[in-house]
Amino acid sequence: MSVTARIVTSVGDFHLDAQLACAPGETVALLGPNGAGKSMIVKAIAGLQPIERGCIRIDSTPVDEPASTTFIPPERRRVGMVFQDYLLFPHMSVRQNIEFGPRNLKVTGTTQPWIERLDLTELLERKPAQLSGGQSQRVAIARALATNPRALLLDEPLAALDAATKQEVRGQLRHFLTDFEHGTILVTHDPLDALVLADRIVVVEDGRVTQQGPTAEVASQPRTDYLAKILGVNLLRGDVHEGVMTADGGGSLVVSTDLEGPAVVVIRPQAITLHANKPEGSARNVWESTVLGIETHHDQVRVALSGPPELTAAVTHAAEADLKLVPGQRVWMSLKATDTDVHPA
Amino acid sequence: MTTVKRSVGQASTKAPPIVMVLAAIALAFLIIPLVGLFVETPWGQLPELLTTPTAIEALRLSLITSMLAAAVATVLGVPLAWVLARKQFTGQRIMRGIVLLPLVLPPVVGGVTLLTAFGRRGLVGQYLYDWFGIQLPFSTAGVVMAEAFVAMPFLVITVEGALRSIDTRFEQAARTLGASPRTVLFRVTLPMISASLIAGIVLAWARALGEFGATITFAGNFPGVTQTLPLAVYSALEVSREEAIALSLVLLAVSLTVLVSLRGRFLGSRS
Numbered sequence: 002m003s004v005t006a007r008i009v010t011s012v013g014d015f016h017l018d019a020q021l022a023c024a025p026g027e028t029v030a031l032l033g034p035n036g037a038g039k040s041m042i043v044k045a046i047a048g049l050q051p052i053e054r055g056c057i058r059i060d061s062t063p064v065d066e067p068a069s070t071t072f073i074p075p076e077r078r079r080v081g082m083v084f085q086d087y088l089l090f091p092h093m094s095v096r097q098n099i100e101f102g103p104r105n106l107k108v109t110g111t112t113q114p115w116i117e118r119l120d121l122t123e124l125l126e127r128k129p130a131q132l133s134g135g136q137s138q139r140v141a142i143a144r145a146l147a148t149n150p151r152a153l154l155l156d157e158p159l160a161a162l163d164a165a166t167k168q169e170v171r172g173q174l175r176h177f178l179t180d181f182e183h184g185t186i187l188v189t190h191d192p193l194d195a196l197v198l199a200d201r202i203v204v205v206e207d208g209r210v211t212q213q214g215p216t217a218e219v220a221s222q223p224r225t226d227y228l229a230k231i232l233g234v235n236l237l238r239g240d241v242h243e244g245v246m247t248a249d250g251g252g253s254l255v256v257s258t259d260l261e262g263p264a265v266v267v268i269r270p271q272a273i274t275l276h277a278n279k280p281e282g283s284a285r286n287v288w289e290s291t292v293l294g295i296e297t298h299h300d301q302v303r304v305a306l307s308g309p310p311e312l313t314a315a316v317t318h319a320a321e322a323d324l325k326l327v328p329g330q331r332v333w334m335s336l337k338a339t340d341t342d343v344h345p346a
Numbered sequence: 347m348t349t350v351k352r353s354v355g356q357a358s359t360k361a362p363p364i365v366m367v368l369a370a371i372a373l374a375f376l377i378i379p380l381v382g383l384f385v386e387t388p389w390g391q392l393p394e395l396l397t398t399p400t401a402i403e404a405l406r407l408s409l410i411t412s413m414l415a416a417a418v419a420t421v422l423g424v425p426l427a428w429v430l431a432r433k434q435f436t437g438q439r440i441m442r443g444i445v446l447l448p449l450v451l452p453p454v455v456g457g458v459t460l461l462t463a464f465g466r467r468g469l470v471g472q473y474l475y476d477w478f479g480i481q482l483p484f485s486t487a488g489v490v491m492a493e494a495f496v497a498m499p500f501l502v503i504t505v506e507g508a509l510r511s512i513d514t515r516f517e518q519a520a521r522t523l524g525a526s527p528r529t530v531l532f533r534v535t536l537p538m539i540s541a542s543l544i545a546g547i548v549l550a551w552a553r554a555l556g557e558f559g560a561t562i563t564f565a566g567n568f569p570g571v572t573q574t575l576p577l578a579v580y581s582a583l584e585v586s587r588e589e590a591i592a593l594s595l596v597l598l599a600v601s602l603t604v605l606v607s608l609r610g611r612f613l614g615s616r617s
Contacts, residue, residue: 049518075521088519092537101533105524148524 002060002151002183008045009054017041017208020055023152023184030187030199030216034227038208039188043154046186047082048075059151076105081150085157087141089129095140096125102148115143118177134162135170142177153178153185159194171197172345192231196220197265197344204228220267221313229298235268235312238346244338252309254336255285258343265346270303270315272340276333277324284335292330295321302326306334380598387595388588395592403570404578404593408555411486411574415493416501416551422494423501423550424543428531430502431509449499456495457563464491464564488565489572493554500553501546508542509535545608552604556597 005022017038023029031039044050046057048065056066059080064073089098099112099121116122119139129137138158145153158174159167175198178185189195195202195216202219204212204227211225220236223229239248241264247253256266274280280287291307302321304314314334316324324332388395395401430442448456464471464482474480482488512535520534521527536543558576565572567581575593582590 044518047518047522049521075518076524076526078522079524080522082519082522084515084519088513088516090516090520090534090538092540101520101525102523105526105529144523 004046004057004059004152004184004186005061006042006046006057007055008042008052008057010041010045010050010052012041015208018055019203019205019208019210021186021203021210021213023186025183026181027201028178028185028187028199029201029203030189030195031203031205032189032192032195032228033205035190037205039190039205040156042205043082043156043186043188046152047080047154048073048078079106079148079151080154081145081148081152082154083138083141083145083156083158086161087129087137089132089137089140089144091129093128094125095121095127095129095132098129098140099144099147102144106148108149111149112143112147115146119143133166135166138162138170139173142174146181150183152183153181155185155187157188157190159189159191168344174198175346192220192234193267193344196232196234196236196267197346233270233303233313233315235270235273237266237268237310239264239266241266241343246341246343248310250308250310254310254341255338256341256343257338258341260343260345263346265344267342267344268312268336268340269342270313271301272336273306273312273314274335275304275314275316275320275324275326276335279333280335282335283337285338286336287333289331289333292326292328292332294328295326304332306332312336383591383594383598387591391588392592392595395586395589396596398589400569400573400578400582401589401593404573404575405596407486407489407570407573408575411489411493412551412554412557414490415497415554415557416547418490418494419498419501419550419554420547423498423546424505424536426498427502427505427509428535431506432514445502446499448496449503453496453557453559453561454563455559457492457560460488460492460495460560460564464488483564484566484568484572486565486571489561489574492560492564493557496557496560497550497554501550504542504546504549505539508539508546512538548604548608552601555600 003022003024007020009018011017015038019038019042021029021031021042031042033039041050045052045065051072052065052067054067056068057064059078063069063071064078065071090101093101099116103109103111116125119142121139121143124132124136124140129140132140159171162170171194178198187194187198199216202213202216203210204219204225206225206227212219212223212228217236217238219228220232220234223232237246237248237250239246240262241256241258241260244255244258245253246256246264246266258264274284279289293305293307293311295305296303301315301317304316304326306312306314312334326332426445430438430445461468461483463469464474466472466475466481466483471482474482482491516538517530517534520530525533556576557574558580561572561574562577567573567577573581575597579590579593579597582593
């Protein structure tokens with residue numbers, strides 16, 4: 002089901018005023034620096050932090066609306082939440098953890114499917130202390146989903162994992178989220194999580210929503226300094242087969258990966274080189290395209306190039322002057338396959 | 347790694363001689379009375395001494411009243427600890443002070459306060475007596491009250507400390523999983539602090555078992571009704587030194603057992 006919220010609240014000197022929406026089946030990433038208020042937003046949606054003004058609706062029913070003194074307590078909201086460090090109850094086995102919610106809510110038949118989906122059959126009798134980070138995360142997801150929630154909230158679900166596990170779990174998570182029929186809101190400070198997992202990105206900075214839109218759009222056209230610093234990347238979804246990625250939006254490029262199947266490719270604009278004439282060299286992706294637009298940032302110039310696939314390159318002011326770049330101009334671009342960052346999706 | 351550890355250890359174990367001497371005296375001061383008790387214990391007569399009617403009555407009464415007192419302290423003390431740990435309200439500091447007062451108050455004064463409140467002509471006691479015919483002083487119920495009065499702070503501070511130390515986000519997680527506040531308390535909070543809760547109960551029970559001053563003041567010293575083990579020791583000293591020693595030995599054994607079983611989990615501190 003959908004979630005729509007306008008959340009106004011404050012803790013001490015910190016003020017949060019954010020508006021967001023999440024459609025059924027959609028995954029929305031709340032992306033922002035630490036302390037931006039992302040966690041407060043999901044806590045408010047879960048009912049763990051009452052709001053001061055605004056309204057939170059789950060499937061158009063208000064669950065927290067100070068104006069009408071509506072406040073549905075968390076245990077009756079049916080919103081699943083996965084916490085950053087999972088918070089599995091240490092005194093309960095994995096099975097007891099997963100059955101905790103269904104037992105409270107008197108729902109039946111919901112645990113077994115998730116136990117199987119998340120491959121937890123072997124771990125049921127273990128205590129949380131005996132689980133690895135990735136296993137704990139799967140238990141936390143199963144525990145949240147076993148309550149048959151109307152929406153799923155993930156608060157930094159990958160932050161507690163080491164780098165190697167993170168990559169693997171991120172791919173698995175994408176898989177489950179695609180199958181979850183209701184809305185999912187994901188809190189993260191890692192742009193890669195948002196790029197791989199989310200359909201839309203809502204950027205939260207200092208208690209405000211500073212930008213939102215489809216993932217690829219936000220990724221390639223960051224409008225705030227913070228976002229430009231951590232994102233400003235090209236994001237392509239598609240299928241990889243024998244080192245060639247066929248983009249969903251058309252076009253293809255040579256990538257550097259062993260991966261086969263659906264993938265997300267991240268390309269830093271700095272990795273794309275522009276040339277006046279056809280370059281000869283080791284770059285595997287070379288083609289001629291048209292300059293669609295030029296945007297000047299502090300120390301670099303971002304050049305939007307026609308596709309397919311459409312890409313953005315970043316060059317220095319000097320290079321821009323040398324090439325005399327103007328919209329509509331034809332240029333050659335090159336990109337080394339090793340400069341592509343491929344993630345399973 | 348080992349070399350670092352050793353050098354740190356050597357540096358910190360180099361104590362001035364005066365410290366070692368005083369520490370040794372302190373240890374002796376604590377040990378010698380125990381040795382005295384063991385030496386003077388008439389080991390051969392122990393079975394007879396501990397099975398006199400007075401001793402058996404005192405043992406029975408002590409066990410019953412101390413367990414009831416521990417139960418009262420738990421049922422009332424856990425909610426009090428929860429309120430102190432989780433709620434913020436004006437007068438909280440004063441309230442904590444009042445809760446801790448019996449820890450430092452001379453137990454005999456505690457007995458006097460109970461008497462002035464619950465005695466037959468006391469603030470509350472007169473109504474209890476006039477309306478319901480209930481007379482608490484000099485009754486077994488009075489013993490339980492006196493013991494609970496002095497024992498409850500031990501439970502409250504142990505449990506409060508534990509409640510403060512656990513991550514309340516576990517309770518939030520439970521709420522999102524459909525648990526009512528009551529379910530959270532019984533299925534998440536209390537199980538998570540179970541070790542400290544048990545420690546608090548044992549401490550409260552041990553304190554109740556050894557209670558003397560408040561009991562003798564509020565409940566008197568009547569064999570079979572209010573004469574608990576410590577009171578029996580006191581009475582026996584005037585009649586039979588051997589019996590007093592034998593009963594003391596029982597209390598000492600209980601104290602040692604409690605101490606060992608808690609292993610430093612005293613008053614919320616963790617080993």
